[in-house]
Amino acid sequence: MTEKKIKEKTQEKSQEGITVKKEENFSEWFTQIIEKAELVDLRLDVKGFTIIRPWAALTIENMFEHLEKELQKKGHKPTFMPSIIPKENLMKESEHVQGFTPEVFWIKNTGDNKELALRPxxxxxxxxxxxxxxxxxxDLPLKLYQRGSVFRMDTKATRPLIRGREFIWIECHDAFATREEAEAQVQEDIDTTEKVMHQIYGVPFLPMKRPEWDKFAGAEYTVGSDCFMPDGKLIQQPSTHLMGQKFSKAFDATFKNKEEKEEHLWTTAYGPAVSRILASVIATHGDDSGMILPYSISPIQVIIIPIFNAENKNKIIKKAKEISDKLEKENIKVEIDEREYKRPGEKYHIWELKGVPFRIEIGEKEIKNNEVILFTRDIKKKEKIKLTELKNIQKLGKEFDNRLRKKADKFMENRLVSCFNKKEIKEALSSGKLAKINFCSTDKSGIKCAEIVEKELYGDVRGTLANKNEKPTGNCVICNKPATKVVYIGRSY
Structure with missing residues (x-):
């Protein structure tokens, strides 16, 4: 569903729950999730620009925290760079200019006759x-990053979180003395995606070295992280690029080596778009009742629902606060929903829709028995536990995230299939799978076969696995010439 249609539906916001099944109509399911869980608002009415509401913003902040911790652990230092780029800078590297100029937002009336661009x-x-x-x-290596927004004038249909003209991300820019060090950084970036996006957010991916015709503008090569959506389409998440010496030569950025000779720097870039990764988190883990947020990134890890009436309200709320205080001392993010104008059942629905991992229900009966009712969101299990067992919540949170990750891994594994002719490729793509095939080449000589894949099979050559050296065993499935690569073909956003 396009941004325009989503906006029209938002004008008549419904209080009912999710009305479609995720497996039957993922597009509509996603639209209802981001609206009814109050993640975004499109009523600013500017194409491609989305207002991110508190629940999504808090989740994104938690995602940033994990990413930045891992980056700093690996030697990256934070910076804040301007949101504008002088035109003369943008024009320095020829491939970069050709790749990005059509997508640039130019700033008019700068006051000093200087042409400026919003950074893409x-x-x-x-x-x-x-x-x-x-x-x-x-002075090397120098590993820097910033968190912020970038702007690209995408002319295609936009979709909140998935495809927009502004996205919130971290971008790393690193400089090295040698190509070997720079290429090692590309592999380290893949490892960062594994440790954070997969292990913490629970979103599996395939690190794909893009074909020559699909690399980042100005890079020697690009590795994109392909993730499955429930409809079988792929969405690119963090990408890492070996820039080589192209930009350092364009800007004459040099250093003196150990022999006191001038050399140009070797540079890399890495860009996890956190707002876009949130779309994968929602799509990967959610169910027909709403979102399911990993315990590690949920703004609220435990929601307490006190069940009271006018006579026992103070007593129940007091006990709920005692429980909340104990959980907070264990560094658990907890909140009490004391709203009197919402019935307990409504509160259950709201917090299930928002994906909170655990819910504690407590009323007169539970206080009397020195227990609470614990609801676990992903498995929808309700159980009575003693108050003393609440000390296990952190452990249960780790188990919660492990279940989400294993379920997502299994989903991805079931989507990979080897194909040996065009008919099998088409069948695989039509059933939402990724086709693994022998292919002639991922340099420019393979473009003709890639065009056949696009026009006849309605798919894209995503590339080769960047973390595994797979050897072809026969001829190219498309042109029947000797294969030099094993590539993966899929459909994408």
Missing amino acids: TSETLYTPMFKLWIRSHR
Whole structure:
């Protein structure tokens, strides 16, 4: 469903729950989730620009926290760069110019006759700074990142969180003395995606080295993280790029090596778009009742629902606060829903829709028995537990996330299929799967076969696995020439 249609539906917001099944109509399911869980608002009425509401914003903040912790652990330092790029900077690298100029938002009336662009990406901001900050091999490696927004004038249909003209991300820009170090950084970026997006957010991916015709503008090569959506389409998540020396040569960014000779820097870039990754989190883990947020990133990990009447309200609320205080001391994110104008059943529905991992219900009977009712969102299990057992919530949270990740892994594994002719490829794509095939080449000589895949099979050559060296065993499935690569074909957003 396009952004325009979503906006029209938002005008007549419904209080009812999710009315479609995720497996039967994922597009409508996703639309209802982001509306009814109050994640975004489109009524600013500017194409491709989305207002992110508190529940989504808090989730994104938690996602940032995990990413930044991992990046800093691996030696990255934070920076904040301007949101604008001088035109002369953007024009320095020829491939970059050709790739991004059609997508640039140009700023008019800057006051000093200087042409400025809203940054679509920041290679042309960081590289000139590398030139100033790096003098010697002793200054290397230099690994920097920033969190913020980038802007691209996408002319295609936009979709909140999935495809927009502004997205919120982290971008890393790193400089090295040698190609070997730069390529090691590309592999480290894949490892960061594994440790954070997969292990923490529970979203599995395939690191795909893109074919020559699909690499980032200005890069030597690109590795994109392909994730499955429930409809079988792929969405690209974090991508990492070996920039080589293209940008350092364009900006004459050099350093003195150990022999005191001038060399150009080797650079890389890595870009996890956190707002877009949230779309994968929602799509991967949610069910027909709403979102299911991993315990590790949920803004509220435990919601307490006190069940009271006018006579026992103070007593029940007091006990709920005692439980809340104990959980907070265990560094658990907890909140009490004390709203009197909502019935308990309504509260259950709301917090299930928002995907909170655990719900505690407590009333007169539970206080008397020194227990609570614990509801676990992913398995929809209700059980009575003693108050002393609440100390196990953190452990249960880890088990919660493990279940989500294993379920997502199984879903992805079932989507991979080897194909040996065009008919099998078409059948695989039509059933929402990813076709693994022998292919002639991923350099420019393979473009003709890629065009056949696109026009006849309605698919895309996603690339080769970047973390595994797979050897072809026969001829190209498309042209029957000797195969040099094993590639994966899918349909994407």
